[in-house]
Amino acid sequence: MNSDTIREKFEALRVAKGIKIADVCNEMNISRQAFNAYFKRSINLATLEKLAAIVGVEAWELLKPEDSNQDENATPKTPQIICPYCGKPLNVTIL
Numbered sequence: 001m002n003s004d005t006i007r008e009k010f011e012a013l014r015v016a017k018g019i020k021i022a023d024v025c026n027e028m029n030i031s032r033q034a035f036n037a038y039f040k041r042s043i044n045l046a047t048l049e050k051l052a053a054i055v056g057v058e059a060w061e062l063l064k065p066e067d068s069n070q071d072e073n074a075t076p077k078t079p080q081i082i083c084p085y086c087g088k089p090l091n092v093t094i095l
Contacts, residue, residue, distance in 0.1 A: 006048070007039040009062050013055035027054050 014024065025035050028050055038047055045059070052059040081090045 004039070006043060006051075006062050010051050010055060013057060017055060019055065024051075024054055 014021075021032060021035065025032050028035070038051075043051075048059045048062060052062055081092055082088070083090055
């Protein structure tokens with residue numbers, strides 16, 4: 001997942017909760033320029049956890065893909081994995 005996707009999720013949560021960017025910068029004790037720079041490079045775990053705490057979610061929720069809202073009773077996905085030695089497909093089921 002790239003930083004743009006994390007930023008989009010963070011911004012959506014921030015706006016929904018009425019949190020201003022200035023408040024985020026104050027909470028993180030950084031300038032607005034530094035805040036913008038976080039999303040121009042890879043975000044480390046400590047920063048991700050700080051951002052998540054500010055908007056009241058767990059860090060993994062900022063990383064969760066959008067299509068993960070699938071029904072829990074849906075058919076498990078079966079990825080196509082090819083054996084690197086024989087070239088035959090391996091049957092793998094993710095529960």
